[in-house]
Amino acid sequence: MKIQNSKFKIQNYNLKFKIFAFCVFILRFAFCILHLSEAKAQELSLSIWPPLLEVTIQPGKSITQVYKLKNTGETDLALTSKIVPFKPEGEKGDVNLEFGIPKESREAGIWNLEFSSWFSFQNANLALGEKFLLPAGQEQEVVLKIKIPQRAPDGDYYFSLLFETLPGVFLPAGSGGQIEAKIGSNILLTVSQTGEPLKQAAVEEFSLHNSLFMIHDSIIIDSFSQPKFVVRLKNTGQVFFKPLGSITTSGWFNQRWVLDLLPENILTNSIRQIQCQQAAPPQILPSPCELRTKFLLGKYTAKLEFGTDEASGKYQAQIVFWALPLKLAAGVLVILALLLFIASKISFKK
Amino acid sequence: MKNNFQFSRTNFQSRTNNQFTKIENWKIGNSLKIENWKLKILIVGILLFGFNHEIKAQSSIRSQNYKIDWPNANMGAGLPSSANYQMGVTMGQTAPGLYSSTGYKIRAGFQYIHSIIPFSFSISDISIDFGSLTPGVPTTQTNTLTVSVGGAGGYVVKASENNPLKSTAGATIPDTPCDGGANTCTETTAKPWTSNSAYGFGFNMSGTDIPADFVSSTYFRQFADRSVGEQPQTIMTGTNVGRNKQATVTYKVNISSLQPAGRYENILSFLAIPTY
Numbered sequence: 001m002k003i004q005n006s007k008f009k010i011q012n013y014n015l016k017f018k019i020f021a022f023c024v025f026i027l028r029f030a031f032c033i034l035h036l037s038e039a040k041a042q043e044l045s046l047s048i049w050p051p052l053l054e055v056t057i058q059p060g061k062s063i064t065q066v067y068k069l070k071n072t073g074e075t076d077l078a079l080t081s082k083i084v085p086f087k088p089e090g091e092k093g094d095v096n097l098e099f100g101i102p103k104e105s106r107e108a109g110i111w112n113l114e115f116s117s118w119f120s121f122q123n124a125n126l127a128l129g130e131k132f133l134l135p136a137g138q139e140q141e142v143v144l145k146i147k148i149p150q151r152a153p154d155g156d157y158y159f160s161l162l163f164e165t166l167p168g169v170f171l172p173a174g175s176g177g178q179i180e181a182k183i184g185s186n187i188l189l190t191v192s193q194t195g196e197p198l199k200q201a202a203v204e205e206f207s208l209h210n211s212l213f214m215i216h217d218s219i220i221i222d223s224f225s226q227p228k229f230v231v232r233l234k235n236t237g238q239v240f241f242k243p244l245g246s247i248t249t250s251g252w253f254n255q256r257w258v259l260d261l262l263p264e265n266i267l268t269n270s271i272r273q274i275q276c277q278q279a280a281p282p283q284i285l286p287s288p289c290e291l292r293t294k295f296l297l298g299k300y301t302a303k304l305e306f307g308t309d310e311a312s313g314k315y316q317a318q319i320v321f322w323a324l325p326l327k328l329a330a331g332v333l334v335i336l337a338l339l340l341f342i343a344s345k346i347s348f349k350k
Numbered sequence: 351m352k353n354n355f356q357f358s359r360t361n362f363q364s365r366t367n368n369q370f371t372k373i374e375n376w377k378i379g380n381s382l383k384i385e386n387w388k389l390k391i392l393i394v395g396i397l398l399f400g401f402n403h404e405i406k407a408q409s410s411i412r413s414q415n416y417k418i419d420w421p422n423a424n425m426g427a428g429l430p431s432s433a434n435y436q437m438g439v440t441m442g443q444t445a446p447g448l449y450s451s452t453g454y455k456i457r458a459g460f461q462y463i464h465s466i467i468p469f470s471f472s473i474s475d476i477s478i479d480f481g482s483l484t485p486g487v488p489t490t491q492t493n494t495l496t497v498s499v500g501g502a503g504g505y506v507v508k509a510s511e512n513n514p515l516k517s518t519a520g521a522t523i524p525d526t527p528c529d530g531g532a533n534t535c536t537e538t539t540a541k542p543w544t545s546n547s548a549y550g551f552g553f554n555m556s557g558t559d560i561p562a563d564f565v566s567s568t569y570f571r572q573f574a575d576r577s578v579g580e581q582p583q584t585i586m587t588g589t590n591v592g593r594n595k596q597a598t599v600t601y602k603v604n605i606s607s608l609q610p611a612g613r614y615e616n617i618l619s620f621l622a623i624p625t626y
Contacts, residue, residue, distance in 0.1 A: 042477070047470030050458040051502035051624035061453035072470060092589055093625030094506045096581070160623060165476075167617050172479035175515065175523075175614040176491070177601070179476045184623035185469070195449030242461065263462050264503065265626050275589070277462065284462045286503065286590055 044165060045073030046183045054265075055146065056190040056197075056239075059154075062147035064122055067185065069142060069163055071134040078166040080131050081142070083119045086158050086186070088270040091232065095186060097160055115157065120145050131166065152191050156239050156268050160184040188265060190239045199308035200237030204271050205230055206304045206317040212326065219321035223296050223328070227321065229259070229289040231274040231304060235266040242266070243274060245306025245313070247289060252298040257291050261306055296323035460503050463591060467500035471507070471622035478601050478618070485607040486546050493599045495586060495620065497559075502624030504589040507597075508582035510619050511573035515551050515603065517612030523605055525572035526550025537583050540569040549606045557597030559588040570602060573618065582621060589625070 049068045057063060071077050089096035121128045122143035134140050144161065167178040190197060209228040211219040221227060233243055242263035249257045260277040262284070278287030301320050305313040449455055474494040483489055499505050515523040527550065528535035528543040535541035535552065540563040543552060552570035555561065561584065563569065574580040586597050 041475040043472060043474055044476045045470065045472035045496075047468035047498075047500075049468035049501065051469040051500065052458070052460055052626060054457040055454060056449065056456075057454040058449075063454050063456055065456070065458060068468065070468065073472065075476065088626075092587070093504055094584070094587065095623055095626065097621070097623075158626075162621075162623075167476075172477045172615065174479050174481035175483055175603070176477060176479040176481075177511070177515070177616050177618040179473055179478065179493070180617050180619040181471065181473055181476075182619065182621040182623075183469070183471050184621065186624060186626045188626060195455065267626065 042075045043073045044075060044077065044179065044181050045071065046077070046163065046165075046181065047072050048163065048183050048185050051185050053185065053187045054190075054240075055187065056192055056195060057146070057148050058193055058195070059148050059152045059191055060150040062145060064143050064145045067142040067144055067161065068139060069134065069183075070139040071136055074136050076133060076135045078131060079134055079163050080166060081121075081128055082162050082164070083116060083128065083187075084160050084162055084184075085115070086160050088158075088267045088272075091271050091273045093264060093272065095158075095160060095184075097162075097184075115159075118147055118149070118152075119159075119161075120147070146187075146189065148189075148191055154192050154197060154238070155190075157189040157191065158267060159187040159189065161187060188240055188267070192239070197239040198237050199239060199241045200235070201241065201243065201266070201306075201308050201315050202234045202236050203232075203304065203315060203317040204234045205232040206302075206319060208302075208319065208321055211321065215322075217320065218299075219319060220326070221296075221321055221323050223323045223325040224294075226293055227291045227296070227300070227302070227323075229276075229302065229304075231261065231289055232271050233266055233274055233306075234271045235268050237308070238268060240265050240267045241308035243306040243315075244309065244311040245304070245315075247276070247302055247304050249291060249300055249302040251296070251300045257293075259289050259291070261289075262286050297325070298323060459501050463501050463503065467498070469500045469502045469505065469622075469624050470496075470498045471620075472496040473620060480601075480603050483603060483605050483609075483614075485605050485609060488546060488602055488604040490600055490602045493601070494557075495597050495599060495622075497586065497588070497595045497622055498593045499588065499591050499595070499624070500593075501591075503591070504625035505587070505595075506584055506623055506625065507586035508621045508623075509553075509573060509585045509599075510576050510580070510582035510621075512617040512619070513577040514575060515614040515616050517610065517614050519610065519612050521610040521612055521614075523603060523609065523614050524550050525575060526552035526570060526602070526604075527572075528552065528570050535569075535571050537572045537574040537580055540564045540571045542568045543570040543602065544568050546604065549604050549609075551601070551603045553602065554600040555585055555597055556600070558595045559586045560597050561585065561587075567600070576619075582619065585620075 047070045050065075053065055055063060069079075084097045084099060086095040086097045088094070119128055122145050123141075126132055126140075126142065128144075132140070162182050162184045164182040165180055167180045172178070207230045208219050208221060209230050210225050211221055213220050227249070229247055231247070235241065242265055243261050244263055245261050247259040247261070249259075262275040262277050264272060264274060266272045274289070275286040276289040278285045299320065299322055301318060304317040305315070307314045472495070474496075478491045478493065480489045480491060495507060497505050497507060513522075514525050525537075526535065526543055526548065528541040529545050529548050533541040533543075535543065540554070540561070550572075552572050554567055554570050555564045556567060563571075571583075574583045576582075585599070586595070588595055
């Protein structure tokens, strides 16, 4: 009887363990299911090099350039590529991509040149516009070939090479949006028979950002403010260029400051606000065109000189400004007025 | 095994004179018990930890030197070239007279930036899930955009949508007008959206290099709707070289009680491109 009782206890014990193990299994399985269905962030990350390609080429010639596209995220990506023309937007080097046929191109008949046929990929396993898979952490080398037709007219053509993700892989469970990412690299293409197309510029504006007011043609700034120049240059020629030059400021006492212009591209029929250079070895950083001065007094002359893709004084502009301690003078006047007021009150009481 | 175990317990409880046998059997039984416990612990351990099959993607690519290694490889990798001209990174003018012989000049990268670090763009999540929407109760979700300008002079990020949030039945949640009246927002101008009786779908931006009209977290814009010809709008822009420029997009949706039931979705497009 005791033995039977013991057997029962043992069997009961095993049964309990089995139930316990089964419960653990069910709970763990349920946790796994919940864990999988949890909305886990799927990061998307792409990088591209080079960010800019500048080409001057004769009609009938072709070149190739390697682009490195890398999926630096943790999600495999389905991608596609396209070439889209762009126009300059604003004055800071932004692009306005023209998806579809640009109106001007259509009207000018340029579209008939079928510029899309100018571009192709030289990869054995990838064509321009074709879908491809870029696994997480992997890099794809894309060899872009640009072939200019023999009959292409001289001039500038601006494009962006875009790589875009294909949505639809990770659908939200509820209402929401799918994210589509595009990364691009710009191509500035000059078609020229001679290689020396006409480059023309104009100074749209050369002024002081922090001027207080003007007397006749002279700009007045405060002695304690640092003169900050506004340089806006216009491309009036047929092809893009970089302004190479400087702003030289000289004063009454032979002081001299030189600010070098940043060689930024100015596209045809556009204006660009030019920045200056700040040396940060081993490279040069963009910086506002500002004189790092603590105190200025008297008359100063600032001269802008630059050339198109060559350091020359072909284009010039000049401004004259006076630095006066106006704020200091105003402060002193206010204090004097207060003292006079207090003095007059005291004498009135007496 | 089971018999041995029962036998030992029996001997132990019956207190026979054969002490050796009794102790031996008890030892055998006890050792069996211990082994059994080990087995049980192993089973429970497997049950607890055996299903953790999350696969970690390779993240070692995020080392400090990574972004430099790649361009270096590019520099020395012998890029495609013609018989007369080897391409790669040229930081200045090509030699005079070369054009007439080859028929082209080429320059990759920026002349003034002696860096060949790639331009990169990241989005923290590739889908935005609002879950089930409740009328009059705004729902928000966020996303982080990260741009590393690398060897580019500047950049711009533009955003648009393929169409407003749309259900499979064709009903739409319109783009938000924000609070309306003087506070009517568009795809180009952010305005306050604080009223729970103002319905629609919009977004707010916070962080680095964002448009100035996103004054605070209550200011929202509509996404540019490409289905009606609206152009993608700039939501981040910078003119300086830099790494990890981050901005947070906060998506907000609020529906009225008249909104037809359904699952609403659209495609939000973010374009990151360097300046020229």
